[in-house]
Amino acid sequence: MYQLRKYHGDRVQSLTYDDGKLAFSIGIIAPGEYEFGSIKKEIFTVTHGEISAWYEGGAWTIASQGKGFEVPGHKNFKLKVEQVSAYICYYE
């Protein structure tokens, strides 16, 4: 039901909940720039700090607490934070 994932030397960590009906992740990003790959569409809302995001074919956007951004499925994407930040992410 829960899964902890660690990325990029443990600097990005996420906790995913999936009960078969609802799946979402919450995560924390230490300062830095990190590359990921999406499988499904990912819908992020920033819950602490400020996150800059980019995906292949798109432009960099920046979202502060309470705001968000989306990453289409099957894309390489980057997240960048200057100060530690947190998010919640839903999958479609």
Add this chain to the structure above:
Amino acid sequence: MYQLRKYHGDRVQSLTYDDGKLAFSIGIIAPGEYEFGSIKKEIFTVTHGEISAWYEGGAWTIASQGKGFEVPGHKNFKLKVEQVSAYICYYE
């Protein structure tokens, strides 16, 4: 810097970030009612779902997404959710 904590048969899990200057936790609560103990004052904001909260000496309150509640330090407290919910929590 990061610490995963599991409570109550793993049904409540939290990921804490602490760099010595800033400390906060993000967590997910599966349906149920759970008891905890605070050390510092804990300031919660609900990031998914709805959380009912109670601490010794207080009354039950309920907070939906974007809203929050506080638990004083050194208190037993309870969190209750009917559907899976998530939060971010700061310590003072």
